Amino acid sequence: MYTSSLLALLPLLALAPGLDASPIRVVKREVPQEHSHEQFLTTVRASLNIDNPQNIQDPVFALLGNAAAAAGQGNVTDTDCLQQAVADQAFTNAKAAGDVAGQTAALIYRALERNTGSVGLASVACNETATNPEIAAISQHQDPASDGAAATNKAITLELAKQIASVGGDPRDALKSGTFAAGETTDNTGAGNTCDDADDADRCIFTQNLLQEDATEAEISSAVAGVSAATAAVSGSSGSSAAATATSATAAVAASSSSAAASTATSSTNAAAADIDIGDCTDFSMTFAGGLDNRAADEFTFEPTDQTNFNHGSALNPSIITTAMCDTFVNACAKSASTRDACKTVAADLDSQVTAGTLAKDQTFAGAWLSGLESTFGVTSTGQGSAESSANASTAAVTSTGTNVAAAADTLDVGACTDFSMTFAGGLDNRAADEFTFEPTDQTNFAHGSALNPSIITAFMCDTFVNACAQSAATREACKTVAADLDSQVTAGTLEKDQTFADAWLTELESALGVTSTGTGSGSGASSAAAATSAVDDSAAGVSSASTTSLTAASTSAADAAGVSSTSSASTASSTTAASGDNLQTFTGALNGVAATPVTNVGGDKPFQVKTDTFVNAAAAFQRSCDQQFNGCADAANSGSGDSTVSDCSAQKEQCDAAATA
DSSP states (O other), X not given: OHHHHHHHHHHHHHHSTTOOXXXXXXXXXXXXXXXXXXXXXXXXXXXHTTOXXXXXXXXXXXXXXXXXXXXXXXXXXXXXXXXXXXXXXXXXXXXXXXXXXXHHHHHHHHHSOOOBSSTTXXXXXXXXXXXXXXXXXXXXXXXXXXXXXXXXXXXXXXXXXXXXXXXXXXXXXGGGGOOOOOOOTTOTTOOOSOXXXXXXXXXXXXXXXXXXXXXXXXXXXXXXXTOOHHHHHHHSSSHHHHHXXXXXXXXXHHHTSOHHHHTTSOSSSSOOOSSOOOTTOOOOOEEEEESGGGOOTTOEEEEESOTTTSOOOOBSSHXXXXXXXXXXXXXXXXXXXHHHHHHHHXXXXXXXXXXXXXXXXXXXXXXXXXXXXXXXXXXXXXXXXOOOOGGGOTTSOOOOOSSSOOOOSSOOOOTTOOOOOEEEEESGGGOOTTOEEEEESOTTTSOOOBBSSHHHHHHHHHHHHHHSTTOOHXXXXXXXXXXXXXXXXXXXXXXXXXXXXXXXXXXXXHHHHXXXXXXXXXXXXXXXXXXXXOOOXXXXXXXXXXXXXXXXXXXXXXXXXXXXXXXXXXXXXXXXXXXXXXXXXXXXXOGGGOOOOOOEEOOSSSOEEETTEEESSHHHHHHHHHHHHHHHHHHHHHHTOSSSOHHHHHHHHHHHHHHHHO
């Protein structure tokens, strides 16, 4: 089976740049074979090819084991996150094109099982957060013979159904993401009960009747009962038609299920999920208040109320806090993936409401977070948060609650990026003279090629504010608020992708940042009638290697926490390239007297050990080591036993993470 898979991959490997002619080592591993769901690979491949800034060779690589997948991962730095990266980019492109089928395929692809080393071995979870909340809410199916696979895969399928419904697809398609019947863990061939046929356009898992559905249609109906038409209109990219499609799809599922099952759904946004375990994290409320982390008394930010179990500094953007809290449910607490996934569903729903302008980033967000989690978990939090009234939050984080973005409370730091205008013109990057595209005017600080879709440019420019410029998370968040507002106007049909978009970008960004741009753009001012009407290309022709690096650079936890520059107190931490004894962890910074947890190689299937936890992937082990150091450092900061603040600990964690990838 595996040999035939490799033969099918040879044409792809031949196209991969930079690969030598070394022989491929055939190893045993459990499959779903990578071509078993060929239909979805085909659709995702088409979407990915629209704009592929990370140079991923082909979606099929992400379904292979890490050794083979690395050959096609392009600029993706974590092989364990390659599948998510493919799905995220394909979803982004399909959404920009208004392609519901493409979005649905990307969601299903994200949920497909990856190949692993043997029957019964689960694949490693990605520890990064996807750009699209719909993709971030989903993880891959696990080997059906692995521990707890039935419950895990069922939860993934039900969550997938919700996300498919939210973009206007048929939630019953989530059942197609299922894998094969469980194999025998004693099977030394690694084949399991599988198929692999790249030539079967209709996907062999279906044509050979090998699919094991993880849920019933009644359970799908119950899961999507809380996905309203309003949610679908926000999450989808095809406006009212997407909302109507989602509504009819949900109704179709309900009609084919028993009324008794449908009646079990709660009236809240999300029905209570199964297999929820919150462990010691019984207070999952969020605090919204002024003066957190020694900020000014009139600067209102968010943070977890329980700083013992959810140890994270304050942030202007509540999505930073929700992400950290959801991840904590699987990294600590009860280490429950089901709880994390249910939590991410609530977070994605709130993000959609913020984007739609129906929810503000103030106390109403904190209240919606708590009620949403309590409903989804079926558990009442032991704490309610200690936030002050949102009526006092006039200087809180910039929010997109109307068609215009509120002016910034104070001047934000743009560093050297003083010209943040956008150019709209024909002939950019050697395109045809009558092909009008967008690009940053300042190509020194915002080095990015042209794109038909201005959202590609706005996303890059906002990220540059934290990756370069002043390395300011607060500036990035204000920028993203403007970008989201403009995207909403485009979706609503009140703003065109032409010179009016470039003008609106500059006007709103100047207002939100409290800074006047030194440039106003050099666009031709052409109307949409003169511009190319397709917004699907987005291939960012002419992207330099520098811009590619910027695109792939992840925003760090230090910048995310409290909107503080990553340079604050970071100079007190240091790293070295020399390992100590058998400890593979080379980072030696130790704020508040807490060193990074040792990482050792103990051999076996999961060779990398951090305390009592073992990992297949070294990157995951170093991530856990740095996370544990951050938790200890922040504990000391909160208890008053250390001299460094939580923000300092966050900055140190950034350095620890960087040392691991150096």
